[in-house]
Amino acid sequence: MNTQDLCLGVLHLGDASGYEIKQTFERALSHFQSPSYGSIYPALRKLQSAGWVTQRIEDQDKRPAKKIYSLTHEGRSRFLQVLSQTEPQEICKSDFVLLAFFAHLLSTDQLAAIVQQHLNTIEMDLEKLQAIQGREDLPPGMRFSIDYGIEVKQARLKFVRKHLSRLLQEHQHYGDPA
Amino acid sequence: MNTQDLCLGVLHLGDASGYEIKQTFERALSHFQSPSYGSIYPALRKLQSAGWVTQRIEDQDKRPAKKIYSLTHEGRSRFLQVLSQTEPQEICKSDFVLLAFFAHLLSTDQLAAIVQQHLNTIEMDLEKLQAIQGREDLPPGMRFSIDYGIEVKQARLKFVRKHLSRLLQEHQHYGDPA
């Protein structure tokens, strides 16, 4: 799904500015999508020209003014239509797995550093997700999607931790005389 | 990592044609990258102009001729350099999680169909990976990356299967009078 439709989705949860939309992605949705400002702001303008959102300006004290966007009726039905046509595919591009795949071209120290960095990244992502986990007020689907993200990240952590020392050992001795 | 460098990596495993490179991605690497012909063929031409690969033509009986590419010394060191500069990040874009997140906007039937489709997709991916699993002759890193892919996919399957009926039940009753 592209940034435009993604923004429509976030606005379905409530009015928001471009900045706030980005925050929402980072807090709750970063495990499956997180577009940058460079695509969010242009998307909002396009949504406005299409008549799917309206804009109002909210002045603030000691803060820059916000441009708050609201879904129109058309925007609402547009998002429902997009959702019903979206295939549940998952696209993963993992440079970590790639590096592991070509680990025989790296030193054991390099490999160890890569794995450690990967563990750290997952741990941080996990904390972000756990911070929003367990809210009773959320719809079941949202809770499911958050729990799913957590479970999959924990599976990664568990696997890497379990196989780390063996990997490094075998890596060090790979190519040794048989 | 972009298609050019990815091709360099595959060619590091042995000479291959564009078609064969694509096959390699689909068989062994699809869980983290799988570029299309539309990016592979142009990439190979660029690699050739850069002097990182050479091309030879291999005629075949009752088959179109192949253009086999081989890494040059420069190509080899170029890939090592790229590898050592690659950060182990993972980017996942999951329309499945997105659909789950907005499940309250869908009917229970739609949700059930989506989850089922997702399960089927994972099962197929898993079979592909398991087909190449357990080869003793592969370097430890390659085995690790394959096992990692399998483990993560199994975690997904397990989670979805475990929570499926509850999700659908809660979804059906969500919004009911408290």
Added chain:
DNA sequence: ACCTACATGTAACCCGTTACATGATTTG
């Protein structure tokens, strides 16, 4: 004095997918 958060936006650039074009051969 500097960094972070708040807040919006543009433009260059990179990059990839999809769809099309071509054509022989094998398999169901």
Added chain:
DNA sequence: CAAATCATGTAACGGGTTACATGTAGGT
């Protein structure tokens, strides 16, 4: 006979990231 496999390639199109530009306010 139709569909899949082998084999290469192009072009249009869509889409996003990065980096830059601007400015205030609060914290260290």
